[in-house]
Amino acid sequence: MHFSVFYAFAYTFLAYPDCLVGDGQKRLRPTWMSMTSTPQWVDIPSSVAYRKHEAVDAFKWVYGANASGITDGERVANTILGCEAVAIRSCNEFEGEYLSLYEKLVGKPVVPVGFLPPENPQREIITDDSWIEIFKWLDEQKPKSVVFPLNARYLVEKGLGVEVERSEDGSINRDCIAMALRHAMVSEEGKILRERTSQAAMIFGNQKLHQDHYIGKLVHFLRNKRGNT
Numbered sequence: 001m002h003f004s005v006f007y008a009f010a011y012t013f014l015a016y017p018d019c020l021v022g023d024g025q026k027r028l029r030p031t032w033m034s035m036t037s038t039p040q041w042v043d044i045p046s047s048v049a050y051r052k053h054e055a056v057d058a059f060k061w062v063y064g065a066n067a068s069g070i071t072d073g074e075r076v077a078n079t080i081l082g083c084e085a086v087a088i089r090s091c092n093e094f095e096g097e098y099l100s101l102y103e104k105l106v107g108k109p110v111v112p113v114g115f116l117p118p119e120n121p122q123r124e125i126i127t128d129d130s131w132i133e134i135f136k137w138l139d140e141q142k143p144k145s146v147v148f149p150l151n152a153r154y155l156v157e158k159g160l161g162v163e164v165e166r167s168e169d170g171s172i173n174r175d176c177i178a179m180a181l182r183h184a185m186v187s188e189e190g191k192i193l194r195e196r197t198s199q200a201a202m203i204f205g206n207q208k209l210h211q212d213h214y215i216g217k218l219v220h221f222l223r224n225k226r227g228n229t
Contacts, residue, residue, distance in 0.1 A: 001111075001222075002083040007090050008098035008110070009048050009154050014062065016041055016105050017080050020073035025063065032059035041105060044097050048154055084225070085109040089116055091214060093203045095154070113218050114210030 004011055018024040019039070029035065035055040038046050050058055062073040080086060090112050092099060103110035203209070 001085045001087055002079050003087045003089075003113075005089050007154070008088050008095050008102050008112075009046070011086075011088065012042060012098050012102045012105065013039060013048050014058075015076050015080065016102075017077040018105075020062070020071075020077035025073065029059075029063070032056050035059055042101065044101055080106055083108070085111055085221070087111045087113050087218065089113055091115060091203070091210065093209070094200070109221070111218055111221055112214060114214030115204055116215075117205065117207060117210055 004015075006015075016028075016039070018041070019028040028040070032055040035050045035058055036052060037049050042048075063071050065071060068075070085108055086102070086106060088099065088102075088110060090099065091114050092112060094115075099110055099112055
């Protein structure tokens with residue numbers, strides 16, 4: 001089983017084996033430009049794609065030669081093609097449509113394992129002063145007053161985030177950041193977004209859902225797999 005810490009939407013965009021090696025790569029992903037739009041194999045509404053300044057580096061990372069003798073894209077493709085199932089750190093409540101699509105693309109079981117949240121952070125074992133200060137600062141903030149950046153494209157697509165406007169080269173300025181923060185956190189227009197993020201937070205922090213349901217399903221899948229071999 002191949003385990004991915006990346007979400008299914010990222011794997012659907014980046015880790016479709018047909019686009020990673022050989023003639024498939026030449027046809028589906030010939031240049032970095034092909035990473036700036038929704039891939040042709042994504043048959044669901046999707047806005048997940050790189051901006052120009054991101055695509056150039058991403059293309060080099062996936063398809064560029066390195067010291068190992070094979071590209072990272074080849075390594076990922078070989079791993080996925082050689083495994084019997086793919087486990088993804090995600091859940092159906094967050095991106096069920098992408099999980100289903102990726103399973104169809106790779107032609108083997110894709111098993112969501114939940115977000116794997118820690119049961120209880122054990123602050124007492126943290127000794128690094130910088131982390132202690134960070135936790136202290138976070139504890140002192142009011143609810144809904146701190147922004148944690150995740151993957152902007154998909155969160156915007158889900159109605160859970162606002163992407164900061166950038167120039168062509170990817171640079172941003174403080175006015176754009178301030179405008180995005182005001183829209184997301186205090187403006188009347190952002191009220192629906194804040195309501196959606198509150199609902200999403202209940203999914204992300206649901207220990208019973210992730211630990212009992214999804215880990216339980218993973219264990220059940222592995223037991224059945226072993227019984228059939």
